[in-house]
Amino acid sequence: MNTLSTIRTAGRATSRRTLSGRVSSLRAPRTATIYQIFRSASTVAAEGQPNITKPKESAKKEVRFTADSYPEIKRDSRFAELTADDVKHFQSICPILSSETGNSEDELNAFNIDWMRKYRGQARLVLKPKNTEDISKILKYCNERKLAVVPQGGNTGLVGGGVPVFDEIVISMNALNNIRSFDPVSGILVADAGVILETADSHLRKHGHIFPLDLGAKGSCHIGGNVATNAGGLRLLRYGSLHGTVLGVEAVLPDGTILDDLSLLRKNNTGYDLKQLFIGSEGTIGIITAISVLCPQMPKAQNVAFFAVESFDKVQKTFVKAKQQLSEILSAFELMDAGTQSLVAKVTGKKRPLESQTPFYVLIETSGSNPEHDSEKLSTLLEDLMESGDVTDGTLAESETQARELWGWREGIPEVLGHGGGVYKYDVSIPLAEFYTLVEDTRAHLASQGLLKSESNPDGVVIDVVGYGHMGDSNLHLNIPVSQYDKRIEKALEPFVYIWIQKRRGSISAEHGLGVAKSEFVGYSRAETELGVMRMLKKLFDPNGIMNPYKYIKA
Ligand SMILES: O=C(O)CC[C@@H](O)C(=O)O
Numbered sequence: 001m002n003t004l005s006t007i008r009t010a011g012r013a014t015s016r017r018t019l020s021g022r023v024s025s026l027r028a029p030r031t032a033t034i035y036q037i038f039r040s041a042s043t044v045a046a047e048g049q050p051n052i053t054k055p056k057e058s059a060k061k062e063v064r065f066t067a068d069s070y071p072e073i074k075r076d077s078r079f080a081e082l083t084a085d086d087v088k089h090f091q092s093i094c095p096i097l098s099s100e101t102g103n104s105e106d107e108l109n110a111f112n113i114d115w116m117r118k119y120r121g122q123a124r125l126v127l128k129p130k131n132t133e134d135i136s137k138i139l140k141y142c143n144e145r146k147l148a149v150v151p152q153g154g155n156t157g158l159v160g161g162g163v164p165v166f167d168e169i170v171i172s173m174n175a176l177n178n179i180r181s182f183d184p185v186s187g188i189l190v191a192d193a194g195v196i197l198e199t200a201d202s203h204l205r206k207h208g209h210i211f212p213l214d215l216g217a218k219g220s221c222h223i224g225g226n227v228a229t230n231a232g233g234l235r236l237l238r239y240g241s242l243h244g245t246v247l248g249v250e251a252v253l254p255d256g257t258i259l260d261d262l263s264l265l266r267k268n269n270t271g272y273d274l275k276q277l278f279i280g281s282e283g284t285i286g287i288i289t290a291i292s293v294l295c296p297q298m299p300k301a302q303n304v305a306f307f308a309v310e311s312f313d314k315v316q317k318t319f320v321k322a323k324q325q326l327s328e329i330l331s332a333f334e335l336m337d338a339g340t341q342s343l344v345a346k347v348t349g350k351k352r353p354l355e356s357q358t359p360f361y362v363l364i365e366t367s368g369s370n371p372e373h374d375s376e377k378l379s380t381l382l383e384d385l386m387e388s389g390d391v392t393d394g395t396l397a398e399s400e401t402q403a404r405e406l407w408g409w410r411e412g413i414p415e416v417l418g419h420g421g422g423v424y425k426y427d428v429s430i431p432l433a434e435f436y437t438l439v440e441d442t443r444a445h446l447a448s449q450g451l452l453k454s455e456s457n458p459d460g461v462v463i464d465v466v467g468y469g470h471m472g473d474s475n476l477h478l479n480i481p482v483s484q485y486d487k488r489i490e491k492a493l494e495p496f497v498y499i500w501i502q503k504r505r506g507s508i509s510a511e512h513g514l515g516v517a518k519s520e521f522v523g524y525s526r527a528e529t530e531l532g533v534m535r536m537l538k539k540l541f542d543p544n545g546i547m548n549p550y551k552y553i554k555a
């Protein structure tokens, strides 16, 4: 990898046209640096974060029951208690895990506890249906018996939406993992909901296509879960939201009805677009069992650049220039602040990509079909950014491995944030002009409450306040790493953060969903009339309220 400054001083004359001034030799390398990025399973840990292991202490530490962390949530007395007869009935439908049939608490914990070890339910039964018909039978029975359920995909969520709160039955989607069809002419994939995102993507790559979504947890998360939470990920900027790329869903309604809206059509104006209701519904109106999705061509060329930037104003200028000059080949524009990068460096012990210590870092990715053309565009942008002083330093990946390493500095952030003891997370959409102001204001607010650790306050429980995310989509991840979860911090943050967002007409949940964590605060992003219509829909689909209860909506 060459840093831009290295390239400058080393005078690498790889340019095809003469340039003037101090950046005359600054060129994006030519075809030698054009490669495909294939992040393989072996380089991606269980939750998609590269090569970082969880500290042993946190793995051993007992996870609190969600019911204890949220005492205001009470078990709904409408729901029946599971009986031995129920267990027997489910055994006749599909494989099960149950305390009644001798499974250990540890086995059940894999489904009761989320990957961050922040939420813990008390399910005594996990069902492992093999197909849509099994799910139909299960839901029909649960609806009649008023047994509450939680659909669970790869259990990689960040808001506690995929794990039970009390004794809800977990319906694991792991065994629904068939790729049903792929048409290389139209680019349409039809697959079961439990297919792992990385598996779908690898299958598509064999046929010259890619899945239109990519995210750090791709090695574990399910495509059905992605659709149910309307995951955004790293390349929404380029390929758009799942609301646009998903063409159809097959879903089972709470009464067992199979809704076959597995359309292969891009255009279909025949009445309500029902699939849209399921995209982002978080398992509250039915279970998505399969999806059809329009997949883009696999790019022939990808480049990754990483820059050091001195101010947020310059970050914005860089973003505008990247859009203007890279236009259709820009596939990611990710922002990371200094705090996140210090934490990744500290926890992983890895050498930083750039020596320059600046308040901001930006990762830009291009994906295109013509290596020469892409290099040309990227070179022009790099020259402009360096000449104008918008970026102070930068590096360009020259191989697939280097690209993966650079992405590691971005994708590794979520996991390292929890290493100090815990982390409070806010996934928000806010207007770009104030994108980073939320981080600064939150930091100042926590300092004023005496909670932020500093030289003058070494006992502060808040380790830092950091921000990063998908700047290209106006989606900030505000994270507050702490030495321990503490009600004082939570009280200082909520509703402070939500009021701040509401004032800017932003969203309190850009791409992670609401789950348990944000359920109480939906009103900061949605008007009462909107919530009223949502409740009407919930009641219509799920009159007994058995689908993923205690999360953001109640029937
Ligand atoms: O942990 C977070 O706050 C964000 C996780 C994920 O959406 C990401 O963009 O890395």
Ligand SMILES: [Zn+2]
Pocket: 233, 469, 470, 477, 511
């Ligand atoms: Zn994200």
